[in-house]
Amino acid sequence: MFLKREGFNHARFRRDIVGIDKKVPLAGGGYASYVNLDNAASTPVLRPVLDKVIEFMDWYSSVHRGTGFKSQVSTHVYDEAHEVVGSFVKADLSSNCVIFVKNATEAVNKVSYRLGLAKGDLVLTTMMEHHSNDLPWRSKAAAVYAGVDRRGALDLDDLETKLRQYGRRIKLVSVSGASNVTGFKNDVGSIAAIAHRAGVPILVDGAQLVPHSPVDIKPDDHPEHIDYLVFSAHKMYAPFGTGVLIGPKRTFLTGAPEYTGGGTVNIVTPETVEWAGLPDREEAGSPNVVGAVALASAIQYLQRQGMRNIENHERTVTSYALKRLGEVKGLRVYGETDPNRTGNRVGVITFNLDGIPHGLVAAALAWEGGIAVRNGCFCAQPYMLHLLGLNPQQLSRLIHKKRAGDLSGIPGMVRVSLAAYNNKKDIDRLIECLEKIKTMSRSGELAKRYALCRETGAYYPRDVKVHPKEVFKLE
Numbered sequence: 001m002f003l004k005r006e007g008f009n010h011a012r013f014r015r016d017i018v019g020i021d022k023k024v025p026l027a028g029g030g031y032a033s034y035v036n037l038d039n040a041a042s043t044p045v046l047r048p049v050l051d052k053v054i055e056f057m058d059w060y061s062s063v064h065r066g067t068g069f070k071s072q073v074s075t076h077v078y079d080e081a082h083e084v085v086g087s088f089v090k091a092d093l094s095s096n097c098v099i100f101v102k103n104a105t106e107a108v109n110k111v112s113y114r115l116g117l118a119k120g121d122l123v124l125t126t127m128m129e130h131h132s133n134d135l136p137w138r139s140k141a142a143a144v145y146a147g148v149d150r151r152g153a154l155d156l157d158d159l160e161t162k163l164r165q166y167g168r169r170i171k172l173v174s175v176s177g178a179s180n181v182t183g184f185k186n187d188v189g190s191i192a193a194i195a196h197r198a199g200v201p202i203l204v205d206g207a208q209l210v211p212h213s214p215v216d217i218k219p220d221d222h223p224e225h226i227d228y229l230v231f232s233a234h235k236m237y238a239p240f241g242t243g244v245l246i247g248p249k250r251t252f253l254t255g256a257p258e259y260t261g262g263g264t265v266n267i268v269t270p271e272t273v274e275w276a277g278l279p280d281r282e283e284a285g286s287p288n289v290v291g292a293v294a295l296a297s298a299i300q301y302l303q304r305q306g307m308r309n310i311e312n313h314e315r316t317v318t319s320y321a322l323k324r325l326g327e328v329k330g331l332r333v334y335g336e337t338d339p340n341r342t343g344n345r346v347g348v349i350t351f352n353l354d355g356i357p358h359g360l361v362a363a364a365l366a367w368e369g370g371i372a373v374r375n376g377c378f379c380a381q382p383y384m385l386h387l388l389g390l391n392p393q394q395l396s397r398l399i400h401k402k403r404a405g406d407l408s409g410i411p412g413m414v415r416v417s418l419a420a421y422n423n424k425k426d427i428d429r430l431i432e433c434l435e436k437i438k439t440m441s442r443s444g445e446l447a448k449r450y451a452l453c454r455e456t457g458a459y460y461p462r463d464v465k466v467h468p469k470e471v472f473k474l475e
């Protein structure tokens with residue numbers, strides 16, 4: 001398939017973001033245009049992606065089973081979307097398959113089921129993982145964790161040591177491509193080479209990498225080949241419920257799928273089951289063709305812009321953000337803080353403001369400045385505890401408090417996460433608002449305006465002029 005590369009046009013990218021100029025209400029009254037700095041959670045949708053989805057709805061029908069013309073169109077489009085995804089990361093689809101799932105979490109879980117792990121088997125993962133690349137391994141085998149350094153960067157030596165130490169018991173090395181807490185990128189090529197030397201396949205959790213950097217899973221016989229890659233469409237401008245798992249066909253042709261039912265079989269008799277080919281046998285039930293159309297369309301958009309260009313732009317804004325955040329007195333950035341060292345990271349930056357709880361900073365950014373960030377532990381609690389330097393006693397006090405239904409004072413951070421449409425002005429708005437929050441804190445205004453809910457640990461403005469439930473109605 002030939003794709004015309006248009007080159008990166010930032011102004012155009014920004015214009016193409018649906019809702020980019022949306023105004024949101026502020027606590028004290030008035031409105032501000034929304035600044036979304038929470039892209040690591042989910043990005044907004046691109047207008048061309050939404051347009052493609054709407055265009056497709058005229059042809060939307062059931063996939064794979066209908067004989068009607070629209071059914072055949074939908075089937076063709078759905079199958080082609082798998083190829084678009086595969087070629088985006090240069091997968092060899094003669095030996096690998098693209099499986100559509102709901103999201104990255106489901107993709108990791110699927111691998112955890114399909115590897116046929118047994119008691120005593122180990123998966124070597126790391127201390128910097130999202131829970132989605134940790135908990136699935138704990139329940140199917142046992143996880144061992146390669147350590148991280150003080151700033152949170154992966155300790156490759158430790159990974160290699162653990163590989164040697166546990167030897168044949170390790171069935172998979174599973175690492176994030178980029179951290180959703182510090183933005184640190186892992187050198188997945190080198191990790192793959194280390195794992196393959198030990199005869200172990202590697203899974204890369206690409207949820208925070210694939211939307212921001214070119215990813216090449218390399219030929220199967222290449223030492224740096226990525227055996228399994230997972231990512232989510234809602235983090236790359238296509239929030240229609242699709243996730244991706246790419247892996248070797250042989251894994252998924254062995255044994256039965258974890259979900260069985262319609263679509264997964266060729267022949268069923270009361271006694272026997274003949275599983276269908278791939279990817280059908282791994283995509284049980286009626287597939288999400290709309291999500292597939294959206295993801296393929298988003299990928300084609302990103303390819304036209306050029307993933308390397310996107311990466312470079314995001315690095316520039318990340319560097320600017322680190323520089324400006326470094327100028328805010330009393331603000332501590334975690335992970336890599338040097339604005340000139342953006343080569344091994346994505347635009348995820350976490351920080352705390354001295355003396356102001358992370359939940360309060362996040363709430364005030366939203367309600368004083370119309371700025372969306374995230375706060376808390378970002379589904380990566382072991383990593384967060386390490387970065388925050390909490391000791392076991394502090395940890396057990398926290399668990400005790402949590403069990404008692406009090407989530408106030410739970411340690412965490414504020415996270416800013418960038419995408420290709422963000423610009424330096426977004427960062428200026430952030431800095432301006434952080435300074436305002438500091439001033440409000442000093443004058444006591446912040447404490448007056450915001451209340452803490454102990455059960456959730458979240459802060460809310462006491463006086464809201466427009467409540468979120470008023471602005472969009474389902475009927």
Ligand SMILES: Cc1ncc(COP(=O)(O)O)c(C=O)c1O
Binds near residue numbers: 132
């Ligand atoms: C690094 C990482 N892995 C996995 C996930 C899970 O993605 P999803 O919620 O789309 O399943 C996330 C989500 O934030 C993530 O940041």
